[in-house]
Amino acid sequence: MTTALLDGRVALVTGGARGIGLAVATTLHALGASVVIADAGVGIGGDDADPDVAARAASALGERAASFAGDLAEPGNAEAAVALALERFGAIDLVVNNAAILRDGFIFKTRRDDWQRVLEVNLHAPLAVLAAATPAMRDQAKAGRAPGRIVNVVSSAGLVGNFAQSAYASAKAGLVGLTRVVAMDLVRSGILCNAVAPFAATRVTGSIQPANDAQAEYKDRALRIPPAYVARLIAFLVSPANGFTGQIFGVRGREVFLFSQARPVARAVSETLDRQDALALGGLLEAEFAERTTDLSTDLELFNTEPLL
Template structure:
């Protein structure tokens, strides 16, 4: 067992498999006590069993670590509080929240229904807020704490058929920045990771055309355990000066993402009319327009 997170208590949501499981195990190896949270449903929301959370806890304990399971849902305010309460009840404190729980309901925007929209927003965006909010009083009182949220290039850049997921993931980036600003006075940090990895979530990506098959083949090279070191680092005291940032982890590659800032401005002393905007403002700014791109169009090199 390592020591970079020794003495810390961490809650990892969606930790029954994939990225979350690897993060939970990595924290335990780094010396942390772990609340392994997973509601135990399929990617599409079917079923529901405490098996995944308990299985990961058993694995951690067998390796000499310390962990307890939680099967409460992140998508409800009260149940999210139960997740954090599990840490308090068993370990007496909470130091780190890793908001990893997720689901997918992919559908083209003009075909997406209300349920598909709400289910993804509830788990990703509401869930990240609810669990983070539940930990906030403890972080504030002890004047320390760290949040690690999972965002996605589907929101940061764009993707087809994921308006619900993209909106939630970009919302999480904004939520993280707001937390970082609001809680800096209490020495609380908040950062995001955009993970690139083959997991339950990405396994639903279609692979029918030659292009789709080639993309999936590249994704399959990116293993979930590669995300864990950054998640552990961001929760540790070694990252004491790091907050409000968005990182990407792609196999052995770490990326730092830019955040929206003005790139061009135009001024008209007498004010603008719609006609003048069309004649002057837009032509002046058009060279800096962002192309209508998807994540694979922008991050289009092979993982290393």
């Protein structure tokens, strides 16, 4: 009898009832995992929760699937979703933090409640899920179970930037930082944690309001990329075969990217500290750094190539 890649593993997929999350839940399930779909069934901006969305997605998977419809940004719900995995399937091995919302607006029109809600859903909720899941994951590893795997779904917007996405980009950049620290904190337990920046057709891609021609072209192209490519990469990263940790991947159809991570790329050393010397420092920086700075291309412009499908 052959065994599937994820046989016997228990996965929690947040935002697993739609778009990329649904593709991930379906793929992990098809590869043998039991899956908890945690999804509040909200609109793109996080409103109008519908508890049937998660239940329908789980029942379409059939056996080895359960649903949790609570808002993961509400206190206690991340813990309850993890508890459901432990109660129903006896373990928690794989966590995919995928749920996110979008509330765009230029910085000069920022509304504090939008900022707060985006940070709560896109950054605080993943932290709460990991804080709830990792004690059990460590105990399981100590007891001899194959160590778990974590994937945080981030965005090129948080790595590169995009117009009017201050809250979204900040939350996703925060999730990259969280990924690094979680990878460090868990490496001794053998538990691995990576970030994936996806490109795929979902209702969110469909809602992009292009700010220029390059962005309009990007949207057309993105709408041709099935989310199954993202699911395949995540299935590998949560499998026992994966040895990467603390890395940032991108996936766009058949292309998979490994992102660089912020490290000093140039160094300038001044001779002395003289408070009158700011201009002289500027001259030094101009000489040493001018060729090495990062331009203001948006993520949509940077990844505006023909998708390979």
